[in-house]
Amino acid sequence: MIENFGGNVARLRKEHGLSQEEMAEKVGVNKQTISNIERGVRYPTFETLEKIAKVLKAGPIQLFGTMKEIAISDTENVVDRIDDYEDRVQAMMRFAKVFDEQYLKEIDAAFHKTQYIHQLFTAQPIHDEEGNILVNDSGEKEMTPAFFETIPFDQIDNLVKKIDYIKDNKKLL
Structure with missing residues (x-):
């Protein structure tokens, strides 16, 4: 000793x-x-x-x-620490279960909405009738332009100007 x-x-x-x-x-x-x-x-x-x-x-x-x-x-101290950590793990598991039940659907819905918005701003691959992505002669994916690229903003702007003109001059018409 x-x-x-x-x-x-x-x-x-x-x-x-x-x-x-x-x-x-x-x-x-x-x-x-x-x-x-x-x-x-x-x-x-x-x-x-x-x-x-x-x-x-x-x-x-x-x-x-x-x-x-x-x-x-030190075994007693180790056992006490194990019990403490087991309690913490159990609390985390209960939280995870509640979180899954309450928020998983909301998170999934938010993900799908975000994915939809992303698709509006980015070009998307073109698919054939069977769902296969079409490829051009160079081996590149054929893409549709992003939705917002197809919006005729100049025509909309002209239409807004015409509507404003009508609103401003409706007494003359």
Whole structure:
């Protein structure tokens, strides 16, 4: 047990992001003492041991145990975390089910409307009677012009001008 102490202190210190100097300052000893403890050259007094445990927030198993013993002692924490994550996953699954039921039809309808609008602004391939896309002699798809390209805006503009003229001059007519 005591042979694991130095390595465990070094590992825990590093996990807490502390340098040997910072650790020594928090424990109230010099850096060399921490170095000696970690290398197993020296063992702490009970008072220093208590301070090390407090700084590292570690119990006896974390300080003196083997890696296997430490892993076994953490099992309860792992099980608690698994339970917590299981609850979260279940909540996400319930949300997904509600989302699917309520919003999937709306999303699908919005997608189809967007697709329709896109088709109004882009050229579309021409299909034969069997639904196959027609290809020209160059191997390129034959395309119909976009719907909005076929609108006779100049004729509509002339018609609007004529209607405006009639509205403005209806007293003369």
